[in-house]
Amino acid sequence: MFTLGIDLSTQSLTLSILNYKNFKNELNISVAFNSLEEINNSSMNKNTLLVDSDIEGKAEQDINIFLIALDKAFSKLKDKCNISLIDSIQISAQQHGHVYLSENYKKNLEYLKQKESANKNLIEILKDSYSYNGAPIWRTSCTEKEAEDLRKTAGGKEKMIQITGSDSPLRFTGAVIKYYFDNNKNMSENTYKIFLLNTFIASILTAKEDVAVDFGNGSGMSLMDYSKKEWNDNLLNSVSKDLKNKLGNIKNPSSEAGYITTYFIEKFGFDKNCIVGIGSGDNPETKVLYKGDILSLGTSFVYMLNIDENERDFSGVSNAMYDGIGNPFMIFCRTNGAMLWDSIMNLYGKNYKDITDSLKENINNLPLMLWQKENESVPISKSFDIKRYYEKANFDSDYKGIVLSSLSLIAEYSKKFNSSKKADLSVTGGPAKDIEILKIIANIWQCEVKILPSGGASLGASIAAILLLKENIDLDEIRDALRDKTVIEPDYNLSKKYEEYQKNMIEKFEELTKN
Known part of the structure; x- marks a missing residue:
């Protein structure tokens, strides 16, 4: 049972x-x-x-x-x-x-x-x-x-x-x-x-x-x-x-x-x-939870998308894997994930409610800030200290800046593997509880965003455990029943601003990491 x-x-x-x-x-x-x-x-x-x-x-x-x-x-x-x-x-x-x-x-x-x-x-x-x-x-x-x-x-x-x-x-x-x-x-x-x-x-x-x-x-x-x-x-x-x-x-x-x-x-x-x-x-x-693409927001950020078993990323940024029930997928793992978001929050003595309020009040503000506390894989690059491209350090800009840049780097460097199809994206992890974070993700990927159930990898493992019983149970039915029915739509009026931001951000990032 x-x-x-x-x-x-x-x-x-x-x-x-x-x-x-x-x-x-x-x-x-x-x-x-x-x-x-x-x-x-x-x-x-x-x-x-x-x-x-x-x-x-x-x-x-x-x-x-x-x-x-x-x-x-x-x-x-x-x-x-x-x-x-x-x-x-x-x-x-x-x-x-x-x-x-x-x-x-x-x-x-x-x-x-x-x-x-x-x-x-x-x-x-x-x-x-x-x-x-x-x-x-x-x-x-x-x-x-x-x-x-x-x-x-x-x-x-x-x-x-x-x-x-x-x-x-x-x-x-x-x-x-x-x-x-x-x-x-x-x-x-x-x-x-x-x-x-x-x-x-x-x-x-x-x-x-x-x-x-x-x-x-x-x-x-x-x-x-x-x-x-x-x-x-x-x-x-x-x-x-x-x-x-x-x-x-x-x-x-x-x-x-x-x-x-x-x-x-x-x-x-x-x-x-x-x-x-x-x-x-x-x-x-975690990939067992959903057949489509998954963005997992944890200590590190992991973007997972389906691939053919013979597909490879010869740039070396991503990794070919198999999920917990044996299906091939590609993974982009950005080491500098939510731990940096929390570092900014703690630096200013804020809490998660403060974050939500700040993001809600600064929807149109797209500050450019880059930070890699640890060596990085997406893209492969060395650690570096905070680099702000605005005049004065403040919580609203610093927090929104690190959220935008860390998510945008994953989106940008995975683009060539999902450019032929519209992303079918679900999000999991602690930050997925924040609707303002989900709106930002929808705007960056320019697609609908669905929410995976809480439990993440442990719930995925509990689904995978069904296969050990050798019973005739449809895993798709279970996955659909467990998923949150909320769907977050992108704001297409903001999309041009996001495109311009990402172009500028990648330019600055590549210039910074090259030096």
Whole structure:
């Protein structure tokens, strides 16, 4: 009757319960990492949600925080619903994030199969499971050398894109693994297994060590042949000679990991016949929510549009992926997303109501402001400080300016892939709750904008979990039933001003990044 979607994001762990009989999202539960008492004793900074580092571009999170959040989220779920009615679970997790496991992990998994394991928590059970204590995540950008090494191994930029669907981005898992192995003595030898974050959660839920990499998340590793959906041995060997053994097989995202293990049955009340999938990344699982194009507004901004499996972006800006049920799509990921919007808001001591009011009162004002706090992929460029093209810094102009420029850059650099068709666009993420933000998106893309249901990647995972049941259920019917019926129309009277703004903005941006 119910499926469960789990999403392990940069800021929280979220659960979504879907009633697949009446097409209803019954419940969403979220545990924010910075709300956890344990974060005060964690290696993870409560404000940045990263482990502090002297190395620019190094981005890790505390694995223990993930495990605490999972236990706490399931405890909350137990209080709010009958967990035994959950028939299947699918998992979403921040793409490119991964963990390095030692041989001890195997014996700890075995303990999860024992009834007495329910008397402990996941941190206690898995405490000595790691060959490296941090989990590198998608914000990693200290891998320039390693990414270039992979590119050269493939035979250059064009070959790399043809093989993997991407031009060896800094944050992709292959370059990050190579960075850690090359810069930490004996780490490769001490690492028995490397799990992406979704397969790590699937492994824990099932107490199985042989959980495969899904080809959706595998697309974000710079190690997989995109069209063949299998590892490329040359790329693997350029990282480590035994990397294939550490990573395991590649399978469809809708593949089973196994049945839920005893720890979760005894502690939280799951039924022993509950099936767990191998899951995928947060972007692939979000794409499950809608057949058309999706703009996901989170810490980073992600624009996803459908493609043919053989299509490639040889400029290297975008990445070819597969969604959480195996369909090809293209992804444009702008690292400097809502975190910059919030930085401007906090700089002026404002709140979300202030933002809405400001945007509403300044509809015709199109201030040009550019800012990249971190190295960027859309388009590929270095970080730089705030650059204002107006006289005086003020909240109204700064906030509207960063909203306009960050969204317009995604629209501009993805244009060639949707220029032949009118965009069919849905929006998800926290800012999608603000009607004024949605109006701006409609004006930039010059198309109708629809709103995806709250829940995002976790709800997408709960839809994908239906496929594990092998029942004859139409996913399109469920997607249509869940979607908000509100449609935001563009203001065509403003369209000329937006076109002029975007032309001017791109000119200034390219001039700035060239210098």
